[in-house]
Amino acid sequence: xxxxxxxxxxxAGIFLIGASILKIQQLLTEPILSKGFWESWEFFLIQIPLExxxxxxxxxxxxRKAGWxxxxxxxxxxIGVTLYKGLTGAESCGCFGxxxxxxxxxxxxxxxxxxxxxxxxxxKGIKLLPPPWPNPVHFFAIAIPTFIxxxxxxxxxxxxxxxxxxxxxxxxxxxxxxxxxxxxMLEDIDIKQQLQTGVWVVLxxxxxxxxxxxxxxxxxxxxxxxxxxxxxxxxAFVEMPPYGKENQKLVSPxxxxxxxxxxxxxxxxxxxxxxxxxxxxxxLKAWQGTAPGLEELLNVAFGQ
Numbered sequence: 001x002x003x004x005x006x007x008x009x010x011x012a013g014i015f016l017i018g019a020s021i022l023k024i025q026q027l028l029t030e031p032i033l034s035k036g037f038w039e040s041w042e043f044f045l046i047q048i049p050l051e052x053x054x055x056x057x058x059x060x061x062x063x064r065k066a067g068w069x070x071x072x073x074x075x076x077x078x079i080g081v082t083l084y085k086g087l088t089g090a091e092s093c094g095c096f097g098x099x100x101x102x103x104x105x106x107x108x109x110x111x112x113x114x115x116x117x118x119x120x121x122x123x124k125g126i127k128l129l130p131p132p133w134p135n136p137v138h139f140f141a142i143a144i145p146t147f148i149x150x151x152x153x154x155x156x157x158x159x160x161x162x163x164x165x166x167x168x169x170x171x172x173x174x175x176x177x178x179x180x181x182x183x184x185m186l187e188d189i190d191i192k193q194q195l196q197t198g199v200w201v202v203l204x205x206x207x208x209x210x211x212x213x214x215x216x217x218x219x220x221x222x223x224x225x226x227x228x229x230x231x232x233x234x235x236a237f238v239e240m241p242p243y244g245k246e247n248q249k250l251v252s253p254x255x256x257x258x259x260x261x262x263x264x265x266x267x268x269x270x271x272x273x274x275x276x277x278x279x280x281x282x283x284l285k286a287w288q289g290t291a292p293g294l295e296e297l298l299n300v301a302f303g304q
Contacts (some may be wrong), residue, residue, distance in 0.1 A: 002124075005068070008117040009058040014073050015114060020048050022097030024153065030097070031162050031171050033269045039094065043155060049150040060142045062134050065126045069120060075115040082107045091208045092280050161276030172270035174286040183276060183283045189238055191260035196281035199233045199301045203291065204262065204274040207244025212273045215291035222294045225255050233277075233301050238262055240272065277301050 015161065023044060026032075032041040054074060057067045082093050086103035093106040133139075164171040177183065185204075186192045195202065203219055205212035216237065223235040237251050237256040243261065244250070251259050262268060271289040277300045285300045 004121040005064075005123050006061070008114075008121045009061070009064070009068060009071065010112050012075065013058030014054040015110060016051050016058070016074075019095050019097075020052035020055065022099060023048050023051075024097075024157065026097035027157050027162075028160055029162060030169060030267075031164055031269060032096060033171065033271060041161070045154060048157070049154060052153070053146065053150055056142070056146050060138075062142060063129065064123045064137060065128045068123050069128070072115065072118045075111055075118060078111045079107065079115060080252045082111050089208065089210055150209060167266065169267040169269060172274065172288075174270075174274060174276075174288045177276075177283045177286050180279075180282050180284065182281055183278055185262070185276075186281060187259050188263040188265060190263070191238070191258060192234060194258060195236060195278060198280065199303070200236055200277060200278040201233055201297050202236045202276045203240055204238045204240055204270070204272060204276075205250060206240050207242075207248045207250055209272045211291070213250055213290070215273050215275075218259060218291065220255060224292070226254075233297065234258065236260060240268055240270075294302075 027041065027044055027048075032039070032044060037043055045077065054067070054070060057063075058071050061067075078095075082095070082103045085093055086107060090103055092100035095101065095102040095106055095110075164173070172185075183195075186195060189195065194200075201219070201222075203215060205213075206217065219235055219237070226232050237255070238260045239251070240262045241264045251257070273291050274288050275291050275297075276283060276286045277297060279301070
C-alpha cells in the first residue's frame, strides 16, 4: 500500500511540474489576454510557484500525509474548474500553456483518474504533521534548492514579460484606436475596400466565442431593421483566426450581412466580440468584449 501511495503521489507530482513548465513557457513567449483575475498574467504568477512547489512536495515525500492531503484538495479543485470550462464550451482547459487540450479530455484522462488514485491509495500509519521530523539532510537537500528555484522562476517571469506586439502576434487594444482616425485593422481585412466608404458597424468574432454567438443573430436583425432607411448604417462580420470549420460557422452563408476575414499574418489577441463604428474607414468608437444595442450604435454613427 505504501508503494502504491508513492506511485500515486509521483504521478500527481510529475503532472503538476510538467503543467507548470508549460505555463512558464507560455508566459515567456506570448502575452496573456486577461478575461478576469483567474485567467490573468498576475494569477499565473501566483499559480505557477504554488503548482510547481506542490509537485516537488508530492515527489520528495516530505511530510507525506500533509502533502497527500493538499494534492487531493488541489485535484478536487482542478476537477471543478475543468468541468466548468467544459460546460461553458471552452476550447482548452488552460492547464498546459500553449498546448490546447479539450477540457473533457483533461477531466477524463488526467484530473479524475489522479484524484481517484490519490483517494484510493492514501498514506496510512503516518501522522499529518511531525513529530517525527524528517532526516535533516533529506529535508535541506530538497528545501534549499526549491526555495531558490521558485523565486528565480518568479523573477524571470516578471522581468521577461513579452511585448504587446511582435512580428508573430499582436494584442489588440481598442483604447489606442484614436477617435476619428483611420482604423488600423483595415489593412489586414479582406473587405477593406467596402469598409472605407459609408457608415459601418463591424463585428469581429471568434467561432468559439459564446458572446459572439449571441451577438451575431441580434446584429442580423439590426441589419434588417435599418435596411432601406435614409440614414442606414451598414453591418459587417469579420471572422478572426483561427477560423472555424464548416460545422462551426457562426455566420450563415445565406446571411445578408457582409462577411470578411482578418488575415492570418499573425496571431491576434483580443477579448471578443469587438464592435467598431466606422465612417469612411475612420474610427468613431469601439467596444471590446461586448456588443452594444442599435440605439447606442446609431447615437455614435450620427452624433445623436
